[in-house]
Amino acid sequence: MSQETILIVDDSPENLTVLGELLKNDYRVLAATDGLRALQLAARQPGPDLILLDVMMPEMNGYQVLAALQATPETRDIPVIFTTAMCATEAEEQGLHLGAADYITKPLRPAIVLARVQTHLALKRARDALKRDKAGLEKEVLRQMQENRLIQDVAMRALARLAETRDNETGNHILRTQEYVQLLAQRARLLPQFCDELSERSVALIAKSAPLHDIGKVGIPDRILLKPGKLTADEWEVMKTHAALGADAIGRAVADLQQPPGFLMYATQIARHHHERWDGTGYPDRLAGNAIPLAARLMAIADVFDALISRRSYKAPMPPAVARETMAAGRGRQFDPVLLDIFLEAFDEFCEIARRRPDDADEVPAAEPAPAQPATEPAERMA
Secondary structure (H helix, E strand, C coil), X not given: CCCCEEEEECCCHHHHHHHHHHHCCCCEEEEECCHHHHHHHHCCCCCCCEEEEECCCCCCCHHHHHHHHHCCCCCCCCCEEEEECCCCHHHHHHHHHHCCCEEEECCCXXXXXHHHHHHHHHHHHHHHHHHXXXXXXXXXXXXXXXXXXXXXXXXXXXXXXHHHCCCCCXXXXXXXXXXXXXXXXXXXXXXXHHHCCCCHHHHHHHHHHHHHCCHHHHHCCHHHHCCCCCECHHHHHHHHCHHHHHHHHHHHHHHCCCCCCCHXXXXXXXXXXXXXXXXXXXXXXXXXXXXXXXXXXXXXXXXXXXXXXXXXXXXXXXXXXXXXXXXXXXXXXXXXXXXXXXXXXXXXXXXXXXXXCCCCCCCCCCCCCCCCCCCCCCCCCEC
């Protein structure tokens, strides 16, 4: 262990000599004859481990020096022992009230000085060890939290990829829609009607859960899920069950956990309700307006936009400008009108996300003016 440092502060050279001779064999000793020099030495790195501070000094007394030490983050934790010829109890109480660790009266007795020094250095070592342990524990907790988040993300991505292995959609679909949802939620939380529900944490959890929106498709038969053309009315009814299937699967997983992570609540809402419509004509529960969970309303916009601009086995990709007009036509009918307005205002940013994460077969073109098209149901494939 490196030698500990003690700073002695006294306007009397004789007292400095006495204390220096007493301590120099066991400690590294620094000396100052006035308060200003004491503060300069205390501010050096590494700083002293203990300060022996005379109270009665000209210009800047010991109380003032202690106050300055306490006011500076780099020096406030250095223990200070006052040394003084003053014997009044009030003076001692004043020093301890200001934050001094101890009080030694003059004339100084070597045995008492050494005992007090050893005691307070031992206390400082113990406090420093606790700080290191606390910092190490906090670092380990943070590492484990990051690892748990990574495990959650990997597990969700794996489940989402599993669903996609049976679908016509590509892997980048879940990445794009996740970014769309996060961007839309971040902008929505700036509005008064959404700020309470969309905290920074809830936005992160909603985005985390977005990849599971179509997990229920694993329960749809291949003859329907992979059909290249339009679906019949009966086939479409089967296809629509994927929303409830996904929510039920996540719900059963949540029931098996004593403390389910918060994002699974949003994952359940999104899986079940992202095909609901603002006017109440969606599925599976025909919810309308604000009865549709906010996370699902965000996902609905992200999912439909990506479906419009992406190639599927049953359709060609739609130019972004045409997709924009198609989405706008669904305002107040298919989509939450306020959220859709946010989407339309930031449309170029959504297109940029699509350009950054294109499907292997498609490069999403830049947004450009195009004639308006009638509203459609891009996810629906009924004959």
